[in-house]
Amino acid sequence: MNRARLSDPLPAVSDRLRERLAARLAERGIDPATAPVLPNSPEPIPALEAAQKRIPYAYRDAAPQHPQVAAWVRTIAETAVAPAAEDLNAAWGRPGRRRIAHGPSLLLWGGTGIGKTHEAYGAVRALTAAGCGVEWHATTAADLYAEMRYRSGVDPEHMLRRIMRVPLLLLDDLGAAKTSEWTEEITFRLVNWRCQNRLPTIFTTNLPPVRAHHMEKHLPVLRDKVGDRVLSRLSGMCTPVEFTGTDRRFQRA
């Protein structure tokens, strides 16, 4: 009898999804390496128009350019589900619009000013244009901690839970803010929830995830900033994508 054993290697879900996607694209004669991620449509796309207002001015024309980010966008768009396909009560979802479901996450890392945030908003725009009813939230880690501090009229717990559960989250500049036990706990709860529920998240960071042999001892890495528990979850859920190049902001100046 042909029985699978626990020790047998299983392909990662994302690999299987990628294969399915590649097969579908091949059926339609589309080469995923060259197909544009944002459709070249002369018609305005209402969802994209609405999303534009929430995107910082510098990133309003962004489109994913890195092949790994473009591949991720396709995986997430392909696995987005129609609300009625999942829910017993179809009225809970807007019929006809797909919703982002579960899927892998991205960790965009590299020096300052080389286009990580640009790429991340490019991915958000592409998913919106692909017709996914994208409920998304974008924040830097520093803004998140600042917003979470107690103020009258704001329930930080409610806020964290809302951000934890949002279908698509961009958490920008992880590891850049000053840390404390409290910020570590917030980061841990957020990352842990999203890891356990496989909720697509784009993380960006200026720091290399872990220390490489050739790195100087005094240079910080993400692991030092967020701790082992968070780093372990990040490595389980994310495709790391390294960005290299020079600071575009300096170039422009």
Ligand SMILES: Nc1ncnc2c1ncn2[C@@H]1O[C@H](COP(=O)(O)OP(=O)(O)O)[C@@H](O)[C@H]1O
């Ligand atoms: N591919 C790109 N095309 C045009 N402008 C870009 C591109 N990538 C980055 N930029 C611009 O360069 C600046 C720095 O990019 P940003 O994504 O903010 O860097 P990082 O997040 O890596 O620090 C921004 O003003 C952004 O709009």
Ligand SMILES: [Mg+2]
């Ligand atoms: Mg940035």
